[in-house]
Amino acid sequence: MDTIKPSVGERIWATVPEIAIELKIPRTRCYELIARGELPAVRIGERSIRVNRAELERFLLETQRVAN
Numbered sequence: 001m002d003t004i005k006p007s008v009g010e011r012i013w014a015t016v017p018e019i020a021i022e023l024k025i026p027r028t029r030c031y032e033l034i035a036r037g038e039l040p041a042v043r044i045g046e047r048s049i050r051v052n053r054a055e056l057e058r059f060l061l062e063t064q065r066v067a068n
Contacts, residue, residue: 013050016041038063 016034020027031049033039040055 010053012054013052014056016049016051019051019056033059 014022016030017027019039020030023030030039030051034041034049034051039051039059041049041051043049
């Protein structure tokens with residue numbers, strides 16, 4: 001599998017609120033996905049959580065569903 005590289009100017013890591021905005025879901029839903037281990041994330045210190053964009057893309061590809 002090829003490594004996903006960010007485009008010019010795009011950061012590799014994003015905050016939970018940034019991911020929530022991109023996915024158009026509530027921030028609390030992002031935290032739930034992280035707590036359940038469905039969305040990989042890392043904790044930096046006591047309060048900061050970051051999501052790797054490559055892991056986010058992998059999560060989306062693995063969980064994609066087609067609605068009828």
